[in-house]
Each structure stands twice: as C-alpha cells, then as structure tokens.
Amino acid sequence: MPKPIIDNSKCTNCGTCVGICPMKVFEKGEKAAVVKKPEACVGCRACEAQCPEDAIKVVD
Numbered sequence: 001m002p003k004p005i006i007d008n009s010k011c012t013n014c015g016t017c018v019g020i021c022p023m024k025v026f027e028k029g030e031k032a033a034v035v036k037k038p039e040a041c042v043g044c045r046a047c048e049a050q051c052p053e054d055a056i057k058v059v060d
C-alpha cells in the first residue's frame with residue numbers, strides 16, 4: 001500500500017499537497033501538513049512531484 005511521508009523539517013505548510021491530492025489524504029497542520037488519511041492514498045505521486053520543498057516521499 002502506498003502512503004506519503006512528510007519531512008516536517010522541510011515542510012512549510014504551504015498547502016499545495018492539501019489542494020492537489022485527489023484523495024484528500026493531507027490536511028494543514030499547525031506548522032506542517034499532516035497525513036490525515038494515509039489509507040486513502042492511491043500512489044499517484046502528484047504530491048511528491050508538486051511539493052515545492054521536496055518534503056514528500058511516497059513509499060510502498
């Protein structure tokens with residue numbers, strides 16, 4: 001099962017992943033985005049490609 005991992009030391013909480021994920025896996029947090037619904041991830045890797053900080057890795 002694919003799921004995204006966020007590097008909190010890189011994430012700026014910009015919200016790009018929140019808006020781009022077709023499955024609404026992410027939510028904005030206080031300081032960094034939160035992987036709210038990892039089980040919904042379909043592995044499209046749009047988040048990984050679009051994160052401006054290169055803070056997301058999608059793992060299997």
Ligand code: SF4
Pocket residue numbers: 006010011012013014015016017018032033050051052053054055056
């Ligand atoms: S797109 Fe990247 S930097 Fe922006 S909130 Fe998501 S993980 Fe953080």
Ligand code: SF4
Pocket residue numbers: 003004020021022023024025040041042043044045046047048058
């Ligand atoms: S890989 Fe696709 S479905 Fe999974 S969290 Fe990223 S954007 Fe969402």
